[in-house]
Structures are given as structure tokens and as C-alpha cells.
Amino acid sequence: MLIVMKHNAAPEQIEVVVRTIREMGYDARPIPGGQRTAVGLIGNDGRVDSARIEGLEGVLEVIPVTQPYKQVSREWREDDTIVRLPNGTTVGGSEVAVMAGPCAVEGESQILDIAHQLREMGATVLRGGAFKPRTSPYSFQGLGLEGLELLARAREATGLAVVTEALDADTATAVAEYADIVQIGARNMQNYPLLRRAGQLGKPVLLKRGMSATIDELLLAAEYVLAEGNDDVILCERGVRGFDTHTRNILDLTAIPVVQALSHLPIIADPSHGTGVRSKVTPMARAAVAAGADGIIVEVHQDPPRAASDGAQSLYPAQFAELMAQIRTIARSIGRELSAPLSEVGIR
Numbered sequence: 001m002l003i004v005m006k007h008n009a010a011p012e013q014i015e016v017v018v019r020t021i022r023e024m025g026y027d028a029r030p031i032p033g034g035q036r037t038a039v040g041l042i043g044n045d046g047r048v049d050s051a052r053i054e055g056l057e058g059v060l061e062v063i064p065v066t067q068p069y070k071q072v073s074r075e076w077r078e079d080d081t082i083v084r085l086p087n088g089t090t091v092g093g094s095e096v097a098v099m100a101g102p103c104a105v106e107g108e109s110q111i112l113d114i115a116h117q118l119r120e121m122g123a124t125v126l127r128g129g130a131f132k133p134r135t136s137p138y139s140f141q142g143l144g145l146e147g148l149e150l151l152a153r154a155r156e157a158t159g160l161a162v163v164t165e166a167l168d169a170d171t172a173t174a175v176a177e178y179a180d181i182v183q184i185g186a187r188n189m190q191n192y193p194l195l196r197r198a199g200q201l202g203k204p205v206l207l208k209r210g211m212s213a214t215i216d217e218l219l220l221a222a223e224y225v226l227a228e229g230n231d232d233v234i235l236c237e238r239g240v241r242g243f244d245t246h247t248r249n250i251l252d253l254t255a256i257p258v259v260q261a262l263s264h265l266p267i268i269a270d271p272s273h274g275t276g277v278r279s280k281v282t283p284m285a286r287a288a289v290a291a292g293a294d295g296i297i298v299e300v301h302q303d304p305p306r307a308a309s310d311g312a313q314s315l316y317p318a319q320f321a322e323l324m325a326q327i328r329t330i331a332r333s334i335g336r337e338l339s340a341p342l343s344e345v346g347i348r
């Protein structure tokens with residue numbers, strides 16, 4: 001439930017609303033806005049008797065939040081959430097953010113070399129897994145802490161922001177120390193202790209859609225992060241399980257406008273995991289930007305056949321450069337711009 005205060009409501013009146021909600025056994029979260037303050041009532045799963053609150057001074061109206069997710073919903077917040085990264089990149093709003101890099105960090109020269117290339121081609125966020133969720137326990141599991149160190153070195157050298165996955169609550173703190181965005185992978189979308197932990201880390205979270213999760217389940221997973229006080233969540237459509245074997249997953253581009261109607265959170269697309277096939281990545285990246293995605297996250301490797309993981313879906317750098325040129329035009333055609341390249345805004 002959302003309690004909207006009159007625009008001239010006094011701080012004491014807001015305080016009385018907060019206190020009343022707490023007396024009723026719920027949690028109150030003041031949400032200051034440009035025009036007026038609202039107070040969110042959380043902790044209820046069903047109906048709340050609003051009469052007591054409606055009668056308080058300074059209250060304009062009480063709006064029930066009809067969705068099962070509350071703070072994530074557009075009913076709760078009308079304006080788009082814009083996630084701001086330390087290097088100036090914004091996710092949400094009018095920019096289209098481009099995150100790119102290898103599936104996994106494999107070594108110092110690999111990550112530094114690709115980071116420099118990606119920066120020159122206009123990406124502003126570097127992706128790369130240090131802790132990898134692999135289907136087989138015998139596959140490369142990532143470099144762990146060393147991988148995090150290497151990502152930090154790549155950020156230092158290029159100015160790219162870093163997004164990397166936290167696989168479990170134990171290593172999440174270390175990941176958050178190094179990352180600018182903490183990724184929660186598809187396999188962990190409903191790992192509730194990890195989601196709660198992610199809400200406490202003080203870093204933006206990239207939450208990927210589970211491979212058989214509904215959109216409501218994705219939004220409820222995001223609610224766990226917001227419920228811990230972290231509003232900086234970027235959702236990611238990365239494909240869902242289908243029955244056709246020509247692609248690894250079905251990239252559900254409809255999820256982009258659906259989520260944008262239901263939630264104020266930004267949503268990006270991952271055409272790499274969404275297709276699993278290099279030749280299909282560029283067309284689906286173009287389509288994602290055309291569909292209104294707030295960004296894309298793409299796997300790029302200098303030598304895909306030798307990549308430690310996901311080589312088959314990794315673009316060659318030259319293909320990525322072409323993709324950038326194409327999506328720049330597509331973004332402009334719908335009134336958006338790619339994030340300004342770091343070289344243009346003077347970030348080393």
C-alpha cells in the first residue's frame with residue numbers, strides 16, 4: 001500500500017504516518033519525490049485496513065498496490081529507476097548501456113587485452129565471470145579471487161565498470177568489494193538467501209531471469225533485493241528454456257515491454273546466453289535494442305574457439321564493433337543513445 005502525502009505535508013505529519021504504520025505492525029518506507037512524498041507500507045501480504053491512515057493529517061490518498069511485488073512495481077514508483085555507475089554509465093532512462101566481455105576471466109593478458117579493445121569499440125562496462133556456475137563439475141569453474149583481482153586491474157587500466165557474478169552468499173562480499181555491479185545468475189534467481197545478501201552489499205545488482213522463471217517470479221526475486229534496502233537492481237532477460245534445439249534458449253524479447261509496464265526497474269537483454277549461437281547474437285542484440293532494452297550484455301572473446309567457456313556464443317571483436325555501429329543507429333531511431341564512449345567523456 002502506498003500513502004501519498006499532500007505536497008505541502010509537514011515532516012511531522014509524515015512522521016505520524018510512519019509511526020502509525022509501525023504501530024499497526026507493518027514496515028514504513030518514506031519515498032521522497034519531486035512533487036510530494038509518499039510512504040510505502042510493506043510487510044503485508046493481503047489486505048490492510050486503511051481507514052486509520054486515511055484519516056491522518058497531510059494524507060492525500062491511499063493507493064493499494066495490487067501486484068504481489070510491491071517496491072518493484074510501477075504502482076510504487078512511477079518514474080524509471082536509473083542505476084548510476086562510478087564511471088558515469090547509467091542504466092535506465094534514455095541511455096542504452098553496453099556491457100561486454102568474455103564469459104570467464106581466464107588470465108591477465110586475456111582480460112586486459114579484451115578490455116582495451118572493448119573500450120575502444122565503445123562499451124562502458126566489462127563483463128567476466130570469476131566464479132562460474134557450470135553445468136558440469138568438471139568444467140572450468142573460474143579463477144575465483146584471482147579473477148576478481150584481474151577485473152579490478154582491467155577497470156584501473158581502462159575505466160570500464162565491472163560486472164561479475166556472485167555465486168553464493170559466502171563469496172558475495174568479496175565480489176561486491178571488486179565489482180561495480182554484482183550479477184546474480186539465472187541458476188540463482190530464486191536463491192533467496194543470496195538475493196537477501198545481494199540487497200545488503202551496497203552495490204547495484206544485475207538479476208538474470210531464471211531459465212524457466214515467469215516474469216512475475218523474476219520481479220518477486222527482485223523484490224527480495226529491494227526489501228533489503230537496495231533499489232539499484234537491473235533486470236536481465238537471458239532466454240528461457242524452449243523445445244527447439246537450434247538455439248540454446250528462447251530470448252523472450254516480449255519480456256522487455258512487459259517488465260517496463262509493470263516495473264520501474266531497468267531491463268537489459270543478454271543475446272549471448274539467449275541464443276547460444278554466435279551468428280544469432282547480433283540479430284537478437286539489434287532486436288533487443290529495438291524492443292526498448294535499457295542495455296545489452298554480450299560475450300566477446302579475442303579467440304572464441306579457445307575460450308574456457310561459452311566460446312560458441314562469443315563474438316569476435318570485429319563482430320562486436322559492427323554490432324555497436326548497428327545498435328547506435330537503432331537506439332537513435334527510437335530516441336535513445338548508447339552510453340557515451342569513455343574516450344569521449346575523458347575517462348582513461
Ligand code: PEP
Nearest residue numbers: 103185186187208238273
Ligand atoms: C553468464 O553470464 O556467464 C552466465 C552464466 O549467465 P546465466 O546465469 O544467464 O546463464
Ligand code: MN
Nearest residue numbers: 103299309310
Ligand atoms: Mn557465459
